[in-house]
Amino acid sequence: MSSAAIRPLANMLPRNLFDAEHDAFRETVRKFYEKEVIPNTQKYELQQHVDRDLWNKAGAMGLLCASMPEQYGGSGVDRLYSMILIEEQAYAMDSSTGFSLHSDIVANYINNFGNEQQKATWLPKMATGEIVTAIAMTEPGTGSDLQAIKTTAQQQGDEYLINGAKTFITNGYLCDLVIVVCKTGDSEKGSANLSLLLVEANRAGFSKGKPLNKIGMKGQDTCELFFDDVRVPKENLLGLEGMGFMMLMKELAWERLIVAIICQAGAEAAFAHTVQYTKQRKAFGKSISAFQNTRFKLAELRSEIDFCRAYLDRCMQLQLEEQLGIDAAAAAKYKISEMFSKVVDECLQLHGGYGYMMEYPIARAYIDNRANRIYAGTNEIMKELIARSL
Incomplete structure (x- = not known):
């Protein structure tokens, strides 16, 4: 299809x-x-x-x-x-x-x-x-808590000396340039310590791990990055030193809306494939779509998809007007990724045993979807952000 x-x-x-x-x-x-x-x-x-x-x-x-x-x-x-x-x-x-x-x-x-x-x-x-570019935030021991990162960039004359490691980096394996979130200076003030540095992939001491073996999204380039005394000129500092956290926060609302868009369209695609499958697949002499359970389940899923679409499109209008709030973006990411998980699970069930076969699109959607509730900030963090706005 x-x-x-x-x-x-x-x-x-x-x-x-x-x-x-x-x-x-x-x-x-x-x-x-x-x-x-x-x-x-x-x-x-x-x-x-x-x-x-x-x-x-x-x-x-x-x-x-x-x-x-x-x-x-x-x-x-x-x-x-x-x-x-x-x-x-x-x-x-x-x-x-x-x-x-x-x-x-x-x-x-x-x-x-x-x-x-x-x-x-x-x-x-x-x-x-x-x-090809990437951004390196997450570290082996640090996920959603950006203030706890360990990668350092020490200023030495006209250069920064970078040491540390990053993981789960999308586009990392093919990247030619990466924005690295580092701790600069001697401050112990958490977020006041963070800076963003542009690092070219051909710099001495910069290396990449093999693509990570994920349970889903297997075709996406995701790997670890390692920085061993990597020297970059001060001119590679993005913005101002110590302003990294502020810059990250400014862009994270849009990043979370991107995840919501992925999940909304993904749910619509999974639903469309399932509607087609239930019309074509027969059991007990009639199509699966003729059974009341199937009709009611599809009606339930369509309703949830439609409600989320209305909210997402409203968030997109706010984004275009530069009025999208952190809490609204968090709500979109949280709710729509949860909806997608429900939709893809119910749609796989309506496929029966064939839904477990990789040649059917619903199977790939099922395993690829799971990461959406984790990256760009876990859904638990999204709830915390929403709660803070109350």
């Missing part, structure tokens, strides 16, 4: 976010996934990362860093284009490509906090796919 066939079933609520130009862009993105990504899914899962030239192909089609200013190689468009890219990836049921982290997280840090030289040097190369 193609992503083109999914969308009429998936988008059950009328949406007024998009215009004709958005729709044309969506068609371009859909064709890219159907031609370049979906046929290679098994290959990417076996090698645990996409082919490097896929990034160049995406760049050539204007699918990378689209929301960046035109002067830096982007198209200068709004984040609805980013939403379309993320949705179409989910409708294609692809978990291999790390484009959104590259284009909508790393690029934003550089564009929002970088100086003119940093933006002119890196953003055009990111837009064409000449370089």
Whole structure:
């Protein structure tokens, strides 16, 4: 079932976010996934990362860093284009490509906090796919608690000396440039200690582990990064020293909304595949969809999907108006990722034994989905953020 066939079933609520130009862009993105990504899914899962030239192909089609200013190689468009890219990836049921982290997280840090030289040097190369980027926050002993990181960057003359390790880094294996969250200075004031440094992958002392063997999202490039006396010039500091935590907090709301978009579209795709399957699959002389239990279960799932879609689209409107609050983004990430987990579990059940077979899209969705309740801050942390706003 193609992503083109999914969308009429998936988008059950009328949406007024998009215009004709958005729709044309969506068609371009859909064709890219159907031609370049979906046929290679098994290959990417076996090698645990996409082919490097896929990034160049995406760049050539204007699918990378689209929301960046035109002067830096982007198209200068709004984040609805980013939403379309993320949705179409989910409708294609692809978990291999790390484009959104590259284009909508790393690029934003550089564009929002970088100086003119940093933006002119890196953003055009990111837009064409000449370089792949990552951001390194999580450490082997530190997950959601960013203030507890151990990686250090000691200033020595005109350089920083970086030591430490990061793990679970998306795009880490193929990355040419990574933003590293480090502790700088001698301050013991927690968040006042954090800074962001741009580190090129070819610097001495910087090494990468093998792609990590995950239970799902096997085609996505995820690995550990190691920094052993890595020297970078002071010019590689992003923004101001000690302002890292503030910069991270400013971008985390959008990052969490990205996860919500992934989960919403993923739930819609899983539901669409299941509707089609229950109509075609027969038991006791009639289609599964004719049984009351199936009809009621699908009605229940559709209702939950529709309610979450309405909230997500409202959050997206607030994001476009630069009014999206940390609590609203946390609520979207928490609730919609929980909804996706319920939907994909119930949809697999409606597939019966075939739902456990990897050749059926629902099986891949089931195992790929689980990480959404963990990354970008666990759902437990999302509840804490919501509670703080009460």
